[in-house]
Amino acid sequence: MTGSVTVIGLGPGDPDLLTRAAEAALARAQDLIGYIPYVARVPERPGLTRHATDNRVEVDRARHALELAAAGRHVAVVSGGDPGVFAMAAAVFEAVEAGDPLWRTLTITVEPGITAMLAAAARLGAPLGGDFCALSLSDNLKPWEVVTARLEAVLRADFVVSLYNPISKARPWQLGRALALTAEIRAPDTPVIFARAVSRPDEAIRVLTLAEARETTADMATMVIIGASGTRLIERGDGVRPYVYTPRSVPA
């Protein structure tokens, strides 16, 4: 088969945070598939057919991409951030595994991108400076008991924790429960970062303590990063956001 699927990470939003490889892959595509806001980030051009969907079923979108590629098209599937982190890459390979055996002979590549936790961390300083985890708070695809068991495990083991998909209209209470569990395990002055829409015009970043943190500070576009026991602020004076970093060392 001569068609291809390239799963491309668009990064957090600022076009300057794309890689050149991602830009080149976008420039080669004949079809562009993705959730509406991500497709909207890619400029229109002759020869590019845009398939923006509001369909939340990622595997349907992945199958559409594979069908087009099987018909000989060069298809770009776009995700925000990195496509391998709670985004379209896993959905594409789920569709490959379950689908037409010929799809395994297509050229399928993944172009990495700056995922939200790296973009947020860079804005704040170095909060991911030690060991860290990325955990999706969504219980759409895994039981809530698994989410809380994983969160408790990494809190007790003193990882910095990046919470993806912290809240949505359909999942309004999960972040509150997660913060309550965190408060049972970590100190009240633990820094908690709410980094919304990093690098986009509506960027909003707040650094709170765990005692102050509330789920109402987050929305769908927010990355929540919970500090480890070593995570610290460097104050810079009134009106200037402190740096947040996690030292590389853990004392014996």
Added chain:
Amino acid sequence: MTGSVTVIGLGPGDPDLLTRAAEAALARAQDLIGYIPYVARVPERPGLTRHATDNRVEVDRARHALELAAAGRHVAVVSGGDPGVFAMAAAVFEAVEAGDPLWRTLTITVEPGITAMLAAAARLGAPLGGDFCALSLSDNLKPWEVVTARLEAVLRADFVVSLYNPISKARPWQLGRALALTAEIRAPDTPVIFARAVSRPDEAIRVLTLAEARETTADMATMVIIGASGTRLIERGDGVRPYVYTPRSVPA
């Protein structure tokens, strides 16, 4: 103060995996500071003073950067991958916190990059498709007991685990112990990825089972990714590397 420090992620190696923002920051720099192999990736140009060091004490390098910036220079500190992930950003903020209070008034920014686990994951498929952790196996800066306690916690909680700094001449046995611990907790057919020098000319990728995995497969340039219980291979026929992915769903 008018000088600046920009801590820049050079990505895994291929210049096409830099962001445009990182390229622009490199183009603005007057001084370039970093470990020799990273400085070597940045082309020489008039007006750029290169300070490549073999010094393993990252905080010394960070202080040097801050001193130059305090003298009015625009300094780029370069790391491979993402500077916030087991790299120079935390060292810079450690130096800021412990150093001259005036350093807090410098303009210090971090330009994110494609960290090794994202680059490796993209090459393989979507092994980080579920919840995952990044853990440094180095016991230079934290006790080995902390490393193993953290590893055990995330293995039992069924995270995909990315091991940074898996092995070096000075730390020859840690990865073997980590794999032995993993074998006590995860199934023998768990995929283990050894992704060496991803995107560089000497790239070498192996996908083994946990039963086959040996520390001798890794070197300093290798990213080791241990699959979760759901991590799967998609075979593509003889002589073609299988895709590796972790489904987004966790069964109840």
